[in-house]
Amino acid sequence: MMRITLLSTLSLLAANAVGAGAQSQTHTPPGCRAFPGDIEWPSALAWKALNLTVGGKLIAGVPLGRPCFNPGASQARCTALKEHFTELEPFTEDPVNVMSPYWQNNSCSPFLGPTGTCSLGNLASYAIKVTSAADVIAGIVFATAKNIRLTIKNTGHDFLGRSAGAGSLALWTHHLQEITFFRFSSTGYSGPAVRLGAGVDGTDLLPAAKAAGYRVVGGSCPTVGVTGGFTQGGGHSPLSAKYGLGADQVLEYDVVTALGIRTTASPTKNPALFWALRGGGAGNYAVVLSMTVKVYPDGPSAGAGFLILNDGDDTKYWKAMSAWFKHLLVLDKIPGYMTGFTMGRDFLSLAFALLPDTTSVTDITAPLQPFFDELATLNVTLAQNSAFISPSYADWYTSWAVPVAYGTNNALGGRLVPRTVVQNNLPALINVFRDIVEVSTPEIEFSVINGITVNLTTKRIGNAANPGTSAVLPAWREALFTLNFGIPFAANAPVSTLKFGQAWINEKQSKLRAVTPGGGTYMNEATFDNPNWKQDYFGSNYNALLAVKKTYDPLGLLWAHSAVGSDVSWKQRVDGRLCKV
Template sequence: MEQKTSKVVVSALLAGAFGAVACHASRTCRYLPGDAGWPSQAAWHQLNNTVGGRLIAGTPLGRPCFEPDLNAAECAAIKAEWTDLHPFIADPVNVMSPYWMNNSCDPFYGPSGTCKLGSLAVYAINVTNAQDAVAGVRFASANNIRLTIKNTGHDYLGRSSGAGSLALWTHNLKDITFLDYRSADYTGPAARLGAGVEGTDLGPVAAAHGYRVLGGSCPTVGVAGGFTQGGGHSPLSAKYGLGADQVLEWEVVTADGVHTTASASQNPALYWALRGGGAGNYAVVLSMTVKAHPDGPAAGAGFLIVNDDDDKFWAAVAAWLKHLLVLDTLDGYMTAFTITALDFALDFALLPDAASVDDITAPLAPFFAELDELKVTLAQSRASVSANYADWYETWAAPITYSTNNSIGGRLISRSAVQDRLPALVAVFRDIAEYSAAEVGGSALKGLAFNVTSARVGSAALPGADAVLPAWRDALFTLNFLIPLAEDADWETINSGQAWINDKQDELRAVTPGGGTYMNQATWDNPNWKEDYFGSNYKALFAIKAAYDPEDLFWADAAVGSDVAWVRAADGRLCRPEANT
């Protein structure tokens, strides 16, 4: 019943969407430090008092590597950890993407030179409660400064940073509560997760309560942040759907500084938009309540194929992609794989509730038989059964390492692309994999295959049920590909890599017509971003954005409404498009 209400609200909003967006504030640009309108130190001091002393000045991680703040010991430690995720996750303003750090105080460029904040936030509020977020929203709005939201900083679209911004740092909202949930649409076990909860926080707690709750493949991804708000793929997606499909309600602070709830019965349009319509663009999320699923055993499997003959190797890759069409029919069966020019690895397969190793290996047997026909030998193969999902995760997913120093692009690969255009698809894969920069090694393609159609995961995946990009329901797997970057990669190298990724996204688009891209693993400057990241949902999302944020307090590249709200000027400030004409 609430689903029908949401559609009515969305339809009503569409009628006045474009008129609403025209009602901008009179000020044409956001202020930067040094402007006459920038808040005084007394104003910042008052904000700090309001949030209980939790206002933090933004500081680049690499600053101790530059004069006049040079500290050799600290600098050495920073350099040693520069490609690790954790220093960025634990910092209120620094982010993982080299592009959005834009060489701000790269520690390998010191000790001479200039160390500036660049696109990093000037201040951050360590948000510990709703009142902190309300204060930050109202301060940014009243003082005409940019507002950003950072949780972990797993972000390639630049949503977690911004020149001259005040950041709401939600990383320390770590509460996890299990409850019995009742509504017109769902009655059963649920979990309320603070915005800062990461997968590594969630898994053991859920297991201790006898449940599985969806989180990302990477353990440090914030579950309630861009992960779920952007759609959210999980090893459990083939069993239960995407992260956005799980959400029962959101706790939010809206652009007018109101602390409220968005659910199927309260603020239903906002509830709909947050479930897949993109993060940091409609409201500040403080927590979300999601379905919890009964736990049980889980089986895993993996293998490795080494490329010792190009023709045979790529024939094996083609055979795998074709075999995914078979695995796609099996309830709960998912796979995660990596392809480079050197090897092809099944990083892990998951089959929840499997009783034995045979349950997960038997579906792979036909593929192994085809490898024999191709005279391709497995270099490694393994399988196991874990007592519960958390144990499976620690065995199979958690050991995979992730680096900050890369640029990334992606595409959803439809079933029809594999069925009808397999040779062309494999040719693009090979082109991407064989790209290499001698100093950093070749690029890698990473795929995750799972069935998230409504036939598999139920009514949550029906057309229009949430704001998830519709192409997800036609996808056989999601693909991302990345270029590793050297620790001291210069700005020209980072920019040229970004351009190369966009070119390859175009090649993939040509062999996957009508498809899309998982927005959380994509480029900010893709000229087709509206179609690729939002599809047919864009118009409805635009109306909801206009209704809940008419003065565009929230803004990010490649976000709904971003192209008509603000543009970045040469100095990094946000200005109205008409101010740049």
């Protein structure tokens, strides 16, 4: 039945007139995707036909800043837009706008109106509000028939630019909101599970899991979608020290392939695709409609946090920082114990520590005491120190993770730091950390390093960590912690500043790479133009992932920056157009 629908839709679209209208003057260059303004760009009639096919769910892309450029625009509305332009929700709830300022760009920044230009820039021209597999298939058929770029967006939490694409049709999966708990049974696993639609994020999942008596591995930021880039890129979580990465939890996927075929990816059906989707990168092998993952019985969770301030004595302060990283080796040995910390020029904050399934505060504070004792010998005092028990994981999350500020106007780089580096070469690592946080340039106000410690070895989380069970970057299994370092931008920062920031981050990533051999990088917290992206993001899995890519997307319909096969299929031009390599 699905194939009949596919062929019927293709016939309908092929019958429509092609072209952008009589005013268009240029043809699509040979070997390139059609682009707005090309004679070959789909006509208004073709877009109308697509809209009918998807039941009126085709949405024209509109930059969030457009109201500030409209003739007679409301000054009050534009002022309100500026005030909220660095918040997440306007971007996560929009079909084409994305949170990264580099990919959003300021072609239509509300701070440049009302006399400047306002264009889509990197954003999709149209989006389909996906509510079913048929919507995805219609989008694939249309993009293939019309030779246009296809992108996938859920929330737009994306620093690699995978959720945006100039001249593209976006599959907006944000409204696939299924959350169904049930008992799953297969040859590999039998037990409680939950099926999650591609649009579900932590805000939706946490209360639902709590109500059902479970906890589920999801991101640290509540607005991160669980099924898409998070899990398909690996997915670290406060719960990872106990259960593993998000990718380690997946039992099966419900997908639509790039050829428009709906199918299941599991250990027994399309196993190569299943392997690739578990950590091999998002938006590159198939369009995921939902995934089924393991869930775990809920229970009390201990939380802790502290703050250290630099009193002006840099020598003393950096000795304290070295003591912290040495102590992570101690905490690493405690099953389930994770820490999320932020370090800057003048402070170290343990934003949260988590130890699930304990009713004793001492269980989470006692492991920190030797570090506090060492601080005392250095004459460093704690500015803040707290710990308490939450009755459930969701309550812990609300108390500790939700208060952490997450904004849009920043850029990130990152690195996975092996245990051996902290054990054997900590002074060199600290020197690079100082170089990152002691930034002094007119373009960058400050920089901070964020770290998450999760033990993902086979000994800790079991068979899920074994090579071959998933496409998760192998360096995760040897890492003491993953770090990202972020730089904020002013809301009205020009593109030149954004580009400077990207170059600065890549320079620092190179320095980190030099002192962390074998470390790798968590692809969801990284740069799109890292020259070592294949090794850093995919490691020894790359060639096998490329074979999966060629099998399930032989026409190269799905393309993303720094994704497997991206350098041998299409190349993005300066204007955003994709052309064959």
